[in-house]
Amino acid sequence: MAGLLEDLRVIDLTHYLSGPYCTKLLATLGADVVKIERPGTGDPIRHIGPFPAALSPLSVPDGEVSPPTSVRGESSAWFLYLNTSKKSLTLDLKSREGRNILLQLVSSADIVVENFAPGTLDKLGLGYTELSRENPALVMTSISNYGQTGPYRDWKALEINLYAAGGLMNITGEPDQEPLKEGAPLAQLGAGQNAFVATMTALMYAEETGEGQHIDVSIAEYCTNILENALMQYSYSGQEFTRVGNRGYGRAAWGIYPCRDGYVGIIAGPDQRWPEVAKIMDREELADPEFTSRNGRMLNADLVDALMLPWLLDHDKVEIFKAGQERGLGFAFVATMEDILGMEQLVDREFFIELDHPVAGTLKYPGPPINPQGDIDAWVYRRAPLLGEHSREILGESLGYTPDNLDLLHGQGII
Numbered sequence: 001m002a003g004l005l006e007d008l009r010v011i012d013l014t015h016y017l018s019g020p021y022c023t024k025l026l027a028t029l030g031a032d033v034v035k036i037e038r039p040g041t042g043d044p045i046r047h048i049g050p051f052p053a054a055l056s057p058l059s060v061p062d063g064e065v066s067p068p069t070s071v072r073g074e075s076s077a078w079f080l081y082l083n084t085s086k087k088s089l090t091l092d093l094k095s096r097e098g099r100n101i102l103l104q105l106v107s108s109a110d111i112v113v114e115n116f117a118p119g120t121l122d123k124l125g126l127g128y129t130e131l132s133r134e135n136p137a138l139v140m141t142s143i144s145n146y147g148q149t150g151p152y153r154d155w156k157a158l159e160i161n162l163y164a165a166g167g168l169m170n171i172t173g174e175p176d177q178e179p180l181k182e183g184a185p186l187a188q189l190g191a192g193q194n195a196f197v198a199t200m201t202a203l204m205y206a207e208e209t210g211e212g213q214h215i216d217v218s219i220a221e222y223c224t225n226i227l228e229n230a231l232m233q234y235s236y237s238g239q240e241f242t243r244v245g246n247r248g249y250g251r252a253a254w255g256i257y258p259c260r261d262g263y264v265g266i267i268a269g270p271d272q273r274w275p276e277v278a279k280i281m282d283r284e285e286l287a288d289p290e291f292t293s294r295n296g297r298m299l300n301a302d303l304v305d306a307l308m309l310p311w312l313l314d315h316d317k318v319e320i321f322k323a324g325q326e327r328g329l330g331f332a333f334v335a336t337m338e339d340i341l342g343m344e345q346l347v348d349r350e351f352f353i354e355l356d357h358p359v360a361g362t363l364k365y366p367g368p369p370i371n372p373q374g375d376i377d378a379w380v381y382r383r384a385p386l387l388g389e390h391s392r393e394i395l396g397e398s399l400g401y402t403p404d405n406l407d408l409l410h411g412q413g414i415i
Helices: 018-028 069-075 077-082 096-107 128-134 159-165 186-209 219-225 230-237 271-281 294-299 301-313 317-325 337-342 344-348 391-399 403-411
Strands: 009-013 032-037 087-090 111-114 139-144 213-218 254-259 262-267 353-357 361-365
Touching: 009 018, 009 096, 018 032, 018 077, 018 111, 018 139, 018 186, 077 361, 087 391, 096 128, 096 391, 111 186, 128 139, 139 186, 159 186, 159 219, 186 213, 186 219, 213 219, 254 301, 262 301, 262 317, 271 301, 294 301, 337 344, 391 403
Parallel strands: 009 032, 009 111, 032 087, 111 139, 139 213
Antiparallel strands: 254 262, 353 361
16 A cells, blocks of 8 residues: 555654654654754654563662663553554764755655754754755744744643633533643643645645655644634633533533442433433433423523432433434443444444554554545554664665665764
8 A cells, every 4th residue: 555645755754743743643644754853862752662562671669660671662552552553763963964864855755844943953963954955945944832933942841731712621621620631741742633634735835846744743832722612702702711510511411420330321302302301311200391492401400410320320321322312312331442443333444453563562553544535545653663673764865875884873862
């Protein structure tokens, strides 16, 4: 399988989350993505767990498992997930020879993606101005916490800071408790998606005009971009959007509830289907006129919940989910990772990809985020690379370095 982007060459100067997710999408669509990593250590996320339990004979006090140092850098779940289908080239960008090698690679590349702190590549003589001299049609995408300009440009941040600064945290959580962060690193992964879309758009322009672009993606601005109607509400009325928790916008029988083996999502609407809830739960009281309207259920929210709860606690989540769906109600269930891996819908669509890694072993990975219809070989999945696994291949085949040259570069710590 070649993938839709088989003729595209991408230089990946990214690490941790946001940048690698952008280049992961490019790589699994078939682009030739060369991930530049620091000799000896590589992308820092290589050393962040979890690690496969089979490789981790020792347990640390908090219960997590950690493999020996010799295999830790090759078995991080984060690294394996974010770097599928890429090649790894170790390169010291602070050295003159390392810089020259990168410039040679850029001269024949289509895209460079980086997520260093703003100004870092400029200090190394590898900023967009320098790279575009080598390749005027180059598309360079820079991802940073707050953007390449502005008073916050050089400020440090982690996911929790970015989620908060972007405004999403203020509207997430229960109304009478502190703001909350999403469980997944939504800010960084979402910014990676934005970077992917922007990169592909700029590439189309470059292919038509021969003129490259420098794309500036701010992680915090991604969060502000998806504030739903909260920002518009304030713009119109001056009224702050309040946290509503799982009881969506004050509605009753609308949210997450406990059941016998976990949690389920109950969506009561539309109003004309509310009597079906009473039938499903075998509680005639729920069909009383005082509960048939959204406003009536809201005014009697605690009573409605009390009437539903005994039935919910006596049934399993998948059973509840299917009972609602079969009657046209938007019921769902809170799926655990075990549920996800065995979910009949995902299995039927062959969503999961199984990849064998020489250190981590055979593992299941989330499949393509988009499933094109028809006979289209869009996606290419290969295991994440070992550190520096493709250094000799890339420098030998692409740039003509001899084995002796490569041995010398390796001995000097440049690759």
